[in-house]
Amino acid sequence: MFKKILIANRGEIAVRIIRACRELGISSVAVYSDRDRAALHVRKADEAYPIGPAAAAESYLNIPRILDAAQLSGAEAIHPGYGFLSENAKFAQACADAGLKFIGPSPAAMERLGSKTRAREHLQKAGVPVVPGSAHGLAGKDEAEEVAARIGYPVMLKAAAGGGGKGMRLVHEPGQMKSALEAAQSEALRAFGDGEVYLEKAIVNPRHVEMQVLGDEHGHTVYLGERECSIQRRHQKVLEEAPSPLVDPEMRRRMGEVAVRVARSAGYSNAGTVEFLVDQDRNFYFLEMNTRLQVEHPVTELVTGFDLVHLQIQIAAEDELPFVQDEVHIRGHAIECRIYAEDPENNYFPSPGKITLLVEPAGPGIRHDSGIYEDWTVPSDYDPLLAKLIGYGVDREQAVARLERALGEYFVGGIKTNLSLFQRILEDPDFRRAKVDTGYLDRLLAAARSKPDPQPARVAAIAAGLFAVLDSTAAVSANGGLAVPAGDPPSGWKRAARFEALRGTDPGPIAGRGRGRSDNS
Ligand code: MV4
Secondary structure: OOOEEEEOOOHHHHHHHHHHHHHOOOEEEEEEOHHHOOOHHHHHOOEEEEOOOOOHHHOOOOHHHHHHHHHHHOOOEEEOOOOOOOOOHHHHHHHHHOOOEEOOOOHHHHHHHHOHHHHHHHHHHOOOOEOOEOOOOOOOHHHHHHHHHHHOOOEEEEEOOOOOOOOOEEEOOHHHHHHHHHHHHHHHHHHHOOOOEEEEEOOOOOEEEEEEEEEOOOOOEEEEEEEEEEEEEOOEEEEEEEOOOOOOHHHHHHHHHHHHHHHHHOOOOEEEEEEEEEOOOOOEEEEEEEOOOOOOHHHHHHHHOOOHHHHHHHHHOOOOOOOOHHHOOOOOEEEEEEEEOEEHHHOOEEOOEEOOEEEOOOOOOEEEEEOOOOOOEEOOOOOOEEEEEEEEEOOHHHHHHHHHHHHHHOEEEOOOOOHHHHHHHHHOHHHHOOOOOOOHHHHHHHHHHOOOOOHHHHHHHHHHHHHHHHHHHHHOOOOOOOOOOOOOOOOHHHHHHHHHHOOOOOOOOOOOOOOOOOOOO
């Protein structure tokens, strides 16, 4: 086993990996940009090295600086987390060339799955269901119209080098093809440096379901069940759950076997995710494979009981998978909320800044994977994901109830967050009935825009309560400085707590019912 691992990432995922290292008795090495000197992952790691200026291109994407930090620290392996360099085959190769183990698949496997047209062609031959479409990049509008006429409209133009919806265009009829093709090609060229665009039949109102796979370096590959990821906006996932309410054991087995086939045919090892589109008749089609640990991996951990980061490290250390497929069981239900520094009042625009007060939820069935702390300033230079709040229960209802309870405990002061969005989703009848597809969140937000916001009324009620207390304080100042308008005087503890909450002056000696004993009321 490794003695020391460098984590080439930041935020909550870096903290997650540091925790796994500590549990395995491995020293952890953080790297940080100038902006992240005081970040949580730097504080939690055993050692930390600066790797450049705030801009990610000069720090978290700076391969030479990261490799230097690894050599200086004596790390034997590098965990890339997600984003940044995690799916960069050149980085994986550079690690190997520097004698460092990249905790992930081989560069060759990453490259095989990188081009979507190549992956589609190869996987279709291996018996994997793919959405009907063109096998190669399109030469021009005539070829595009020809293929579209054959498979039927609507069709989707997609970038071969793509992912994440960039360079994607929906085309309803031949008249739209020319301009859509040109737009998709130029967008793909700008985003990926490769203008190759191909075409697929468009799936209407699809669901996005993905299957977790794990392969070791000895030829064993298993699937760990699916995640429902349809609740997203602008190709950014917002809430994910495991298992998918739409998938039954038989469908899970078929989808899992397809995912394992995808991984095996690419010579894949370590953790990976096979994405599927599911149509309204519950047919599923291969979309792409993500060759990294995903943000939403905790929901799979909670329902399977396996620690994916431990397993990634063990696989990279050339251990054999410690279990076989028959030993994988799905138990209970888990839901993850991605907490972003975003302003719900301003179209969920990023809202970085100083966290002046932080109250974190805990308790039964709650997991909180966070990269923040009180008094830290969330920088504007990176993804605004602050933390992930994950609820677990014996079934979906209990997971929802625990999440709702935990959301009520959660408070982040000083910056705007999307916490209120999850209250809305969790109480939404369509969500409760698991009526979700990739258009769900846009529909919910459109409906909310035409409804009044209850928040101002709640704020007004709290303000009225505070004024009542403060007014009576002025009126009855002889009574220790604070009192309520009517009824029994409050216990000394409650009085002190009120002052503390108001950040008032010293309330004076504590007197009354609360004095001298622990008051659990
Ligand atoms: C599709 C599709 C419908 N039909 N492909 C968007 C991101 C990219 N990775 C794949 N995407 C889609 N591909 C066909 N043939 C609809 C989407 C899509 C989507 C997919 C997953 C999650 C959210 C989405 C939101 C809009 C569109």
